[in-house]
Amino acid sequence: MTGFAPKTYQQQVLDSIEAYFHACHALPSPAVAFTATTERLWGRGNPYHPLSGFPADMPYFCLRVPTGGGKTWLAARSIALVNTHLLRTEHSVILWLVPSKPIREQTLRALRDRLHPYHAALREAGPVTVLDLEEAKSVPRATLDTSTTVIVATRQAFQVEDEESRKVYQNSGALMHHFDNLSPTQRDALLHEGEGAERTAPCSLANVLRLRRPFIVVDEAHNSRTPLAFDTLARFRPSGVMELTATPDLERTPSNVLHSVCAAELKAEEMIKLPVVLETEPNWQQCLADAIAKREALHALADQERRVGSPYLRPLVLIQAEPRRAGIDTLDVERVRNELSANHGIPANEIVVATGEEKGLEQIDADYTLGIADPACPVKFVLTQRALAEGWDCPFAYILVSMASLTSATAVEQLLGRVLRQPGAVHRQALELNKSYAFVVSRNFSETAATLRERLVAGAGFERREVADFVAAAKTEQAWLDWAGHAGRVAVPPVTIALTEQPDLHDIPKPVRDKVRWDSLLQTLTITVPLTEDETALLQATVTGASAAAALAQAAETSRTTAIDFFQTPAERGERLRVPQLALRVQGKLQLFDDPEVLDYPWDLPTFDAVPTGDDLRALGAGMKVAEFGEIDIHDQNGTLIPSFLPGVQRDLGLVYRPEHWDEVRLATWLCRNLPEPSLTHASKQAFVAAWVTALLRTEGFTLARANLQKFLIRSLLEARIRALRQRAVSKAFQQTLFGDDAAVRVAVTDQYAYAFHAQAYAPTRDYDGQFGRFDFRKHYYGRIGNFDSNEEFECACRLDILAQQGRIQFWVRNLVRREGCAFFLQKANGRFYPDFVCQLPGKGDQPGPILVVEYKGGYGWANAEDDRLIGGLWASLSEGRCRFVMVKDKQWERIEEQLR
Known part of the structure; x- marks a missing residue:
């Protein structure tokens, strides 16, 4: 198997999970940790909603x-993050719940x-065993x-009401040894x-699960949000619940x-094919013929x-047919x-039918x-009725x-999900092969486009904005009717x-x-809203004279075409915004500077630094109280002492996962094995860790048994210490x-490495909603504008x-933060700098003008x-005049304006 490198957004998801798990231990409760983590990551702390029937402070x-x-x-x-950073245990039980049997298989x-x-x-996560429920009943x-x-x-497998599922709750001789010496x-x-x-x-x-405090993963969680489903999960005393869903x-x-x-973000990372190019045609045979022609054109591009x-x-073409009904055509x-x-000469072996029968x-x-993707497979058309087999993916x-x-919402959502996936998760050279296509038998384009967008929101998990x-629209004449596609950027005069x-x-x-x-x-x-062709025919029937009917037809066509004034953004007009990036010369060759780890910096772990700090010892002391007694809180009502959630989980896991006497x-x-640090030699890391552990064991009150019990907390403390020491070395390099004096030899700003703002890869965490006032932005590169941090x-x-409307700036973009696939950044020693605004200045002739980057800092941020x-x-300074930078305050x-001269 070739190595799998996560996409940038996937790594960001994992980083968010790890940050939340760290906060769960550092802050009073997982609820507080959730709000604090979302505030730090996304600029707005989200409220925490506990699950009914579960402890209020369970990580969810x-x-x-x-x-x-x-x-x-x-x-x-x-799962590795759950073990290491949340449960702090070497092994765990994961209950992985899916919506159906096909998905389970x-x-x-x-x-x-x-x-x-x-x-x-x-x-x-280390050694792993994957079981189905039958195997688990005798594990x-x-x-x-x-x-x-x-x-x-x-999820249905644990419902007590189901006779077969009751075996999960019944006595089993095969499981008796799990309950020895409790x-x-x-x-x-x-x-x-x-x-x-x-x-x-x-x-x-x-009861085995209750002892082991399973962490629960709920796939397609939007199908599970019922009180009955929650009650089922609560019976197992989970240590936490993680949901995954598009909606x-x-x-x-x-x-x-x-x-x-x-x-x-998925589009920017080449995971999906967008946009969905829509064409409506009232004649079903013509609609099918158009789809066949498009498939042939795409196939020719693929062969090239x-x-x-x-x-x-x-x-492939996925065709959703109508259900057969007796006596109805x-x-x-x-x-x-x-x-x-019969009419298109498609061989029978190129058509496959996927229905209930x-x-x-x-x-x-x-x-x-390789299934339908096998080069030997001849299939080009998949005919279905309601939905394809669950889990089928191509x-x-x-x-x-x-x-x-598009009347069958479930089928359309499912089929859309199939056509959105990008083959190989890599963009093709031909732009047409990076798009999806929809052909719908319909007379009303705008209604169909609105329905398709709704299906992308409800089924595929896209955000409405x-x-x-x-x-x-595939056809220009249909694009005139797509007012929703130009929301806020279209004028429809009467x-x-x-x-x-x-x-x-x-x-x-x-x-x-x-x-x-x-x-x-x-x-x-007066026609106040554009009329479709069918509506025009109805209106023409209201007059008797041929001249009046002709005048109505002409006016209606004008209402839906030339009368409509579409405002297109620079991105929609196809204008390019490319920003040169910093490049570093490594072994004589330039490469994008997006990771300070590529710097040539000699560093090692000095053993004189291998000593637990006072903060380390306090953290270990607090952790020991948890391991021995479980941390306690005072109940608001009657003063009763109750254990808080995570310390209680760690105590329970300590009872069932007894550490070996190392x-x-x-x-x-x-x-050492659990401290991944590729920039260090094994010998260097081993010497540092051994010296740190030796120093710890010489501290009063710290025994080998205690260190063994707290090895996950020790691992976290060592990781933080090594990270700080490495950062010090990186910053120096x-x-x-x-x-340094010869920086110009080693660093360059070149068009060879430039960030290109993609027309459909702008993904703000939050759009500007008018919080600081209203302004008619006419020169923003995209139709959407990311939120602002301040007035x-x-x-x-x-x-x-305003400067752009005066012609001094061609257009500008609100740059995004922590959206690597959607934003321009400059690499620093300890992170990335995402400037607030990127502006394209006017050029001469066919040559683009300079790039101006603007950063605004308030009084507290400037220092x-x-x-x-x-x-x-x-x-x-390294761009030779192609780039300009200004930081503004007050x-x-x-x-x-000085940068525009």
């Missing part, structure tokens, strides 16, 4: 990842397959003691049956969304690219198949090693054809005509009647390389737009921004 969070974003890989990779296969990236992600105790055990099951505290925590002297705790899987519940039982990935080395690609599967064969896709998977799907006018840009006769408007439908206004005094008809050498070896930043943006000013100034707008 949700990852929102749209279709095609790799939710399962993220879940698998998160697919997940089990992938997690068990040693060649699959999902299994490799799981293995980051040996040794398996749980020596590996992280992942139990994959459907303490009274452990026995009290079990589920019991009977009353009085007859009260017993069955040796059931449910979290934000109202009825709100999910705690820790990290939200935007579709634009393959001849020059691109991977194999055979674009329908565009059902058989009729569409006949049309493909005909399982064509399952046969394809059985016949070909990025070769490019075209959705709907014979049912971004979908306008992700559905594009069209008035004089008529020789008064139209009879009483008999036409009210929706059409509401779009026109008759003035009997002036004998004029000597000092073995403990140091374990710590950074200063010498970029600002002064908003005023700075207004000033830039702490010296490193930002230094790196910004260096970037500008509304000194004249400093910006």
Whole structure:
């Protein structure tokens, strides 16, 4: 298996999870930690919503990842973070819940397959065992003691009401050894049956789970948000719950969304094909013919690219037919198949049917090693009715054809999810191969576009504020009707005509009647809302004269075409915004400077620094109280002492996962193995860790047994210490390389490495909502504008737009923070600098003008921004006049204007 490198947004998701887990231990409760973490990461602290029936301070969070974003890989990779940073245990039990049996089987296969990236992600947690529910009902105790055990099951499998599922709660002789030598505290925590002297705790899987405090992963969590589902999970005393979904519940039982990935990020990372190019056609046969022609064109492009080395690609068409109904003429599967064969000459082996009765896709998977993506497979058309088999996935799907006018929401959402995935998660050279296509049998384009956008929100997990840009009209004449796609950027003036006769408007439908206004005094008809062709025909029927009918037709066409004034952003007009980046010369070759670790800096871990600090000893002392007694809080009502959640979990896990009695050498070896630091030699790291542990054991009150018990906390303290020492070395090398006497030889600003703002890859965490005032921004590069941090930043943006309207700036963009795939940054020694604004200045002829970067700092921020000013100034000075940089404070707008001369 080749190595799997996470996408930037995936690593950010993992970083958010780790940050939250650290905060859970550092702050009073997971609830406080959630609000504090979201405040630090996204600029706005989100409120924490505890799950009903669970402890109020149980760690519970949700990852929102749209279709095609790799939710399962993220879940698998998160298990190592759960063990190391939340539970602080070497092994754990993970209860992995999925919505259906097909998804369960697919997940089990992938997690068990040693060649699959999902299994490799799981293995980051160390030894791992993957079980289905039947296997878990007889799992040996040794398996749980020596590996992280992942139990994959459907959510329905634990419902007590289901007779088969009751076995989870029933006594099992195969599990009796799990309950040997339990303490009274452990026995009290079990589920019991009977009353009085007859009260017993069955040796059931449910009680094994209660002992092991499982961490619960809920895949497709939007399907689980019912009181019954929550009650089921609460029975197992989980140590935490992580949800993954594209469409979290934000109202009825709100999910705690820790990290939200935007579709634009997936587009920027080449994970999905956008926009969805939509074409509507009332004649179903013509609609199908258009889709076939598009498939042939895409296939020709794919073949051209393959001849020059691109991977194999055979674009597929997914066709949603209508259900067959007795006595009614329908565009059902058989009729569409006949049309493909009889009128288009499509061979039978190029068509596969996937319905409840005909399982064509399952046969394809059985016949070909790579399924439908196998080069030997001839299939080009997949015919379905309601939905495809759950878990079926093929990025070769490019075209959705709907014979049912998008009326079946579930089927459309599912099929859209299939066509959005980018083959190989790599953009193709031909732009057409980086888009998805939808052909719909419909007369009303604007209504169909609105429905398609709604399906992207409801099913694929796109944010409503971004979908306008992700559905594009295939035909120019249909683009005129797509007012929702230009929301806030389109003017629809009324069209008035004089008529020789008064139209009879009483008999036409009210929706059409509401779009026109008759003035009997002036004998004029005003069309206030553009009319479709069908609505025009209805309006023409209200007059008798041919000249009046012709005038109405002309006015209606004008209303939906030339009368409409679309305002297009620079991005929509295809204007480019490319910003040269800092590059570093490594071994004679330039490379993008986006990681200070590439700097040539000699560093080692000095053993004289290998001593626990006072803060380290205090942290270990507090941790020991937790391990021995469990941390306690005072109950508000009656003063009763109660254990707080995470300390209680760690105490319970300490009782079931008893540490081995390691000597000092073995403990140091374990710590080294669990401190990944590729910039160090093993010998250097081992010497530092051994010296640190020796110093700890010489401290009064610290024994080898205690150090062994607290090895995860020690690992965290060592990791923080090594990180600080490495940062000190990196900062020194950074200063010498970029600002030393010969910096110009080693650092450059070149067009060879330039960040290009993609037309559809702008993904603000929050859009500007008018918080600091209203302004008609006319020169922003995108239709959306990321939120401003202060009123002064908003005023700075207004000033830039005014200068742009005066022609002194061509256009500008509100740069985003911590959105590497969507923003320009300059690398620093200890992080990245994301300037507030990037401006394209006017050029001469075909040559683009200079780039101006503007950063605004308030009074308190200015003093702490010296490193930002230094790196910004260096970037500008090395650009040979192509780039300019200014940092503004106290509304000194004249400093910006000085850069425009």
